[in-house]
Amino acid sequence: MKIRASLMVAGIAMLMAAAVARAQQAAPAAGAPPDMSPVANPVSGFVKAGVTRYEKNMVGAAEAMPADKYSFKPSPEMNSFGHLVMHITQSNNTFCSKISGQTAPDVKIAENDSKDKLVAALKDSFAFCATALAGVDDSKLGEQFVLFGGRPISRGGALVALGGSWTDHYATEAIYLRLNGILPPTAQPPEKK
Numbered sequence: 433m434k435i436r437a438s439l440m441v442a443g444i445a446m447l448m449a450a451a452v453a454r455a456q457q458a459a460p461a462a463g464a465p466p467d468m469s470p471v472a473n474p475v476s477g478f479v480k481a482g483v484t485r486y487e488k489n490m491v492g493a494a495e496a497m498p499a500d501k502y503s504f505k506p507s508p509e510m511n512s513f514g515h516l517v518m519h520i521t522q523s524n525n526t527f528c529s530k531i532s533g534q535t536a537p538d539v540k541i542a543e544n545d546s547k548d549k550l551v552a553a554l555k556d557s558f559a560f561c562a563t564a565l566a567g568v569d570d571s572k573l574g575e576q577f578v579l580f581g582g583r584p585i586s587r588g589g590a591l592v593a594l595g596g597s598w599t600d601h602y603a604t605e606a607i608y609l610r611l612n613g614i615l616p617p618t619a620q621p622p623e624k625k
Contacts, residue, residue: 487558492617515543524557
């Protein structure tokens with residue numbers, strides 16, 4: 433079961449990597465072939481490029497959920513929306529700390545804290561990730577450290593898992609929003625100019 437979950441996370445991360453990589457590449461001039469030269473730091477660069485996008489979507493989702501719905505659970509055995517926001521914040525801080533070697537911020541939050549406090553902590557976690565990951569490159573992808581449950585993971589594996597967690601967490605936020613009749617940020621109609 434653990435192997436199946438690991439393969440699923442890896443598959444999601446690869447799909448996410450392909451989507452972000454396509455978005456990162458500038459469109460070639462009309463009729464010109466695309467630039468296919470090798471990319472420096474393809475793994476860390478990909479994840480770092482995703483910080484801004486996922487921050488926008490995940491913070492946007494947290495802001496879109498009304499404060500009185502932060503206790504919402506799709507079913508009794510599931511986590512509340514407030515717990516999800518707290519979990520994303522803690523995951524960001526843990527992953528980005530371990531990957532970069534920097535000390536994680538000491539954030540004291542609980543799932544029943546106010547929406548304002550949870551959203552502020554979420555924003556801060558993405559700011560920490562942007563700063564912490566700025567100096568990370570692909571030169572040490574094979575180095576290992578202990579992450580969740582006392583299990584070793586390589587820096588490269590942690591980068592892939594971080595990207596996969598953003599995809600998973602945003603999808604969960606989107607489901608919670610839709611169950612409350614709210615369109616998630618990526619489903620909003622384009623703004624008219």
